[in-house]
Amino acid sequence: MNELDTELMMGQLLKRGLTRTDDETAADLLIFNTCSIRDLAERKVMGKLGQLGMLGRIKQRRAVIGVTGCMANAKKESLFRKLPHVDFVLGTNNIADLVSVLDEVLETNKPTIRTEDRFEDNLDYIATHREDKVKAFVSIIRGCDKFCTYCVVPYTRGAEVSRSPDSVLEECRHLASQGYKEITLLGQNVNSYGNDQPEWGCKFHDLLYKIDQIEGIERVRFMTSHPVDITKQLMEAIRDLPSLCEFVHFPLQAGSNRILRKMHRIYTVEQYLEKVQMLREIVPNVALGTDIIVGFPTETEEDFEETCRWMKEIRYAVSFIFAYSPRKGTPAMRWIDDIPEEVKQKRLQRLLAIHNTIAAEQLQDMLGQEVEVLVESKQTEGIYLKSRTRLWQKVIFPGDELLIGSLQRVKIHSCSSQTLVGTLTN
Template sequence: MKFYIKTFGCQMNVNESEIMTGLLENEGHEWTENPKNADVILINTCSVREKAENKMYGAIGSLGKSKKDGKKNVIIGVGGCSAEKEKEKILNKFSTVDFVFGTRNVTDIVDLVERAKKGKRFLDFSDKLDDFTAHLPIRPSSKHHAWITIIHGCNKYCTYCIVPYTRGLEKSRKIDDILTEAKNYSEKGYREITFLGQNVDSYGKDFGDKKPKLHLLIEETSKMDNIERIWFTTSYPTDITDKLIQTVKNVPKAAKYFHLPVQSGSDKILKKMNRKHTRKEYIEMVKKIQSEVPYVTTTSDFIVGFPGETDEDFMQTVDLVKQCRYDKINIAEYSPREGTIAEKYMEDDIPKHIKNKRFQYLMNIQKEINKEENLKYKDHILRVIQESKTKSGKFLGRTINNKVVMFDSTENLKGKFVDVYIERVSAGPLYGRIVKSEIEEDFEKEENYLKEVFGY
């Protein structure tokens, strides 16, 4: 039996699709990249924004055509955050869908498919997070970079966000289990891992002492031979500790990068969003990270046009961006998400054209900052791990502080270290040419490079 998985949304969804792929292959089923050849089609959905949810409905419609066009035995399952949110609506609206499942029972995918093969149409949202362990037969989408989910759920209840309702409350995996998974990847020759969570730096707060323990995972994983870079995402500002900052600073393998979503620069709007920090506290935290960690890069998320946002509120956001000087930001125009507090109790009172105007204004400010920050890398040699080939024909790589570099290369260097001389910069990637690669005999060791560049 062949199966196909369509994945929308964040890296956690990608990781969960990798788990479902591994479980199905372990039972003898065969993955296919062509849905027309599939006997089972799984759609792993996202509900963070309305656009993502619309993509889900489009995918259900288009992928369900094979069932209507004569291949009636095709099984279609829909999971992920939108599945949690829409539940009965998906099953009732689309006769082609056989089952709908949740975010906490992806480990049950083999049994869910078997039930559907017997002709049953059903919903299943059971909680099987305890089965989410290092012993799952996962099939990573990369051969050098692995995702490791360390904490599920979210306790923050920001008024605009649906995630706590679709992912549930925070639940951390056991430290030993996570380290076992990281060790398994190290033994297979993986060079990079990313620790994942909706609030990744809340990891371990539910163990009893209410103290985050992400820094411990980074320290222990850094001792593993083949692992060269350790990333984590996504952070919540108030859960970042001094220990985490110092660990990122002092552990050479820790990526010098923090993604720090803030959403607004106005205290009034932050309060309406139910964010757990003030403008002042957030800026102080960003400045602390930038001053403590050499060559660190910071990024953030913003929502423009939140209910009640005045021009003054928006300009406070602009001022915050100018003060923090991020290397990149993600901006979204506010759209109500059904089931959230903001959707229930706040009027979406900012006109679409005002939202768009603010979006464009803030993006242009950030582009100027991006270009200015990137200029300091011109005419320097940067070390990256080469990733995939892009549509432009160039290959992409990332530095240890998450600068994206584009260059000409060959497939045999995928997953390898390459040193790239930066010839030009943009508001986005840096562009350069390879001057040396890891496969050459006189290539400088990574630890020596880090000592030279970062002072370790």
């Protein structure tokens, strides 16, 4: 979502007549689009911003410095107190105000802040500046109403606000006309799309059926889902729609019911497994991804063993595993962060090892198979093209860069720990 927000902001700035530089010392404007999901991400940005302050904020050049993204919403005015060289703070729901805020700063030379709690859908999506020419992110819903106890998102991005189907379809048609082949529909919880606007009569699966009609869009993905909102209609859409890829990010977060309750994930492991089973019955070749947090407050060895057990049982193709870090303003902050860092790290490594073994076995199973890939780019050095299967596996194969942006068939002959290697069959 942050990557897309950066592209949206870049589009507005280019439209305003600015040009982009990769040289920070030459820039007249520096924007830090921040993330608050983990403590480490925040500390990195604060460190970098502090460094700029010490350097006199590249002051000789008088660069304007802005902080955008979740940290802007989480820290608001306090950012000006800690970092007096910051010129503006712009929250996640105020991206559309970027140019007017910049003009205000240039005119008044005073610190300026806009951090609304609710997203107002007035963005110019068509102006989005994308570096990638094959794949594009498309935002369909912002915010989250779930309030998991560890998560800062409902406080930084606010309540769920769906984007109108007409606006989404207009952008998708525009992308198709520009030659884009794959779109990833984005939201903190795409599965609750349309719930805040019942009069549209368009739920997430309805939207997918409409997008599937657009000529030129070969692949549609979506990210991310809350297991409770994954419906049978969505599973059937994955089975029936030619464009919709058979990969579902289905975050479990923890394998113990006690921890899930404490996380306020509003499902039990049994309910989660029931959905996984239903999905695998409807879409037998589906690949699953997950997020897992280890070391949540009070997590015992027994709780953690449960997580290991379900990781082995469910066999995810992709896993994002994190050690818990308390986030200010979340309900989990009221519990002592009682799992020592070294225990968290040990659990994280153990879970990673389980995942890596399973992922390696899954790649081995692909040897000798022929797969359809979308060619995304060329490796910086060498003769290989980079591509992905519908199940999101990375595939490299020797080929001409003219193939970038096309669907090809590749026979897999070997693999490394995370990548399949093959040759073109056509």
